[in-house]
Amino acid sequence: xxxxxxxxxxxxxxxxxxxxxxxxxxxxxxxxxxxxxxxxxxxxxxxxxxxxxxxxxxxxxxxxxxxxxxxxxxxxxxxxxxxxxxxxxxxxxxxxxxxxxxxxxxxxxxxxxxxx
Amino acid sequence: xxxxxxxxxxxxxxxxxxxxxxxxxxxxxxxxxxxxxxxxxxxxxxxxxxxxxxxxxxxxxxxxxxxxxxxxxxxxxxxxxxxxxxxxxxxxxxxxxxxxxxxxxxxxxxxxxxxx
Numbered sequence: 001x002x003x004x005x006x007x008x009x010x011x012x013x014x015x016x017x018x019x020x021x022x023x024x025x026x027x028x029x030x031x032x033x034x035x036x037x038x039x040x041x042x043x044x045x046x047x048x049x050x051x052x053x054x055x056x057x058x059x060x061x062x063x064x065x066x067x068x069x070x071x072x073x074x075x076x077x078x079x080x081x082x083x084x085x086x087x088x089x090x091x092x093x094x095x096x097x098x099x100x101x102x103x104x105x106x107x108x109x110x111x112x113x114x115x116x
Numbered sequence: 117x118x119x120x121x122x123x124x125x126x127x128x129x130x131x132x133x134x135x136x137x138x139x140x141x142x143x144x145x146x147x148x149x150x151x152x153x154x155x156x157x158x159x160x161x162x163x164x165x166x167x168x169x170x171x172x173x174x175x176x177x178x179x180x181x182x183x184x185x186x187x188x189x190x191x192x193x194x195x196x197x198x199x200x201x202x203x204x205x206x207x208x209x210x211x212x213x214x215x216x217x218x219x220x221x222x223x224x225x226x227x228x229x230x231x232x
Binding site: 004006041042043045048056090092104105106107108109110112 | 150152157158159160161162165206219220222223224225
């Protein structure tokens with residue numbers, strides 16, 4: 001398996017549920033990202049991990065909790081979400097900043113989240 | 117702060133016609149520029165990128181883009197559009213080497229529709 005894989009592809013949850021999104025990359029990269037894509041809004045960067053360290057938290061509410069156990073895996077833990085959190089959540093990876101870097105991000109296919 | 121503007125939210129062209137999607141950026145230094153495409157229900161796929169050198173860059177699927185520093189633009193072109201090109205196109209500007217990963221800023225996207 002190659003590229004960036006996200007699971008689940010679709011998730012429906014209530015506001016009191018706890019769920020997690022998973023991302024795995026097989027590209028040998030050391031930086032991973034979570035983006036949120038809502039209807040009619042530009043792609044919003046949520047979190048960045050570089051060599052497993054969180055280097056960016058773009059003022060994301062605490063009901064979203066990222067976890068990066070190693071450079072190949074990234075999770076987004078979801079708790080007490082709101083209906084406005086319904087969106088496509090995209091994971092991406094890239095070469096880390098300590099490596100020679102071509103600059104581009106490689107994206108997964110996304111997890112479509114619906115909060116009821 | 118860097119920003120990207122895609123002035124056209126929707127564009128409709130006839131199959132076989134030429135295409136130009138506009139992108140204007142704001143960035144204080146030499147930009148790293150990208151075009152991504154997103155088909156419905158999918159993640160983002162890189163079409164092409166510009167770092168330096170020749171200002172006309174070739175990408176996949178017959179696309180090209182031209183960097184014009186004087187106009188702060190990076191417009192995407194294709195001489196003959198195919199029905200399979202119908203998708204959403206995103207321009208992005210980034211700083212690929214810093215201590216926080218690849219900080220890409222995306223434009224709002226242009227949705228391309230292709231008429232038979």
